[in-house]
Amino acid sequence: xxxxxxxxxxxxxxxxxANHILAHFGIVDAFGHVSMRHPLDAERFLLARNxxxxxxxxxxxxxxxxxxxxxxxMGQALYLERFIxxxxxxxxxxxxxxxxxxxxxxxxxxxxxxxxxxxxxxxxGFLGAGAGIFDIGDVTAxxxxxxIRDSSLGRAxxxxxxxxxxxxxxxxxxxxxxxxxxxxVYRAYYMAVNARLILEARQLGAxxxxxxxxxxxxxxxENQVDRPWRVWKAAADRQAAAPKAGAKNMxxxxxxxxxxxxxxxxxxxxxx
Ligand SMILES: [Zn+2]
Numbered sequence: 001x002x003x004x005x006x007x008x009x010x011x012x013x014x015x016x017x018a019n020h021i022l023a024h025f026g027i028v029d030a031f032g033h034v035s036m037r038h039p040l041d042a043e044r045f046l047l048a049r050n051x052x053x054x055x056x057x058x059x060x061x062x063x064x065x066x067x068x069x070x071x072x073x074m075g076q077a078l079y080l081e082r083f084i085x086x087x088x089x090x091x092x093x094x095x096x097x098x099x100x101x102x103x104x105x106x107x108x109x110x111x112x113x114x115x116x117x118x119x120x121x122x123x124x125g126f127l128g129a130g131a132g133i134f135d136i137g138d139v140t141a142x143x144x145x146x147x148i149r150d151s152s153l154g155r156a157x158x159x160x161x162x163x164x165x166x167x168x169x170x171x172x173x174x175x176x177x178x179x180x181x182x183x184x185v186y187r188a189y190y191m192a193v194n195a196r197l198i199l200e201a202r203q204l205g206a207x208x209x210x211x212x213x214x215x216x217x218x219x220x221x222e223n224q225v226d227r228p229w230r231v232w233k234a235a236a237d238r239q240a241a242a243p244k245a246g247a248k249n250m251x252x253x254x255x256x257x258x259x260x261x262x263x264x265x266x267x268x269x270x271x272x
Pocket of ligand 1: 032100
């Protein structure tokens with residue numbers, strides 16, 4: 001398979017947009033990554049070389065096999081945790097895109113077992129009955145750095161994900177999957193929204209989550225993914241085109257959850 005087919009080029013461009021959107025909204029920062037299954041070869045996937053997502057360009061998109069080994073761009077530095085992607089694609093033929101992030105809004109739910117991460121709004125039907133927590137300590141012989149460093153750990157994560165769409169990773173982050181790149185980005189975005197909603201609602205009282213039936217019905221909202229994708233891409237593109245004077249702040253717009261009380265300390269007043 002060559003890397004120069006028109007379809008591959010279009011897919012790489014979408015993947016670049018996905019990187020920039022996730023970075024623009026603070027879902028990923030210097031770390032975190034997004035991939036998509038190769039449009040012409042289900043045994044491969046596309047993922048950037050080791051770069052902060054905001055800096056990814058089309059030329060940085062590489063092909064990998066399902067062992068997590070690069071098929072293009074030999075000799076380039078690679079993401080350490082690419083096995084998250086390879087093993088999920090191997091285990092889940094329905095998955096066409098994966099986002100792994102360390103989004104600060106979601107992290108609290110990965111370290112408190114008694115704080116279930118269930119859908120609190122209709123944009124989060126993909127959470128179903130709630131995201132599980134993968135505790136790497138359950139599958140390693142001794143203490144680890146919590147990272148998914150090899151196929152074996154990736155396989156354990158994929159098993160914990162099972163047939164669900166999202167998994168929290170204890171003290172580390174989260175991973176979300178979807179049948180398309182745009183929906184994977186949408187889900188990563190709304191996972192952070194959901195986290196903020198739960199934290200804020202809890203200050204008022206007990207949270208009434210969507211029932212599993214409501215969550216299933218709410219999945220239809222994802223059919224409109226092109227609407228948010230367009231405006232998110234426009235926002236990321238505008239930021240990228242900002243004058244040089246503001247270039248040092250490129251892609252570091254305040255995370256959307258910083259607008260509320262939660263995470264206010266994260267806001268750096270960079271809004272124009
Ligand atoms: Zn990670």
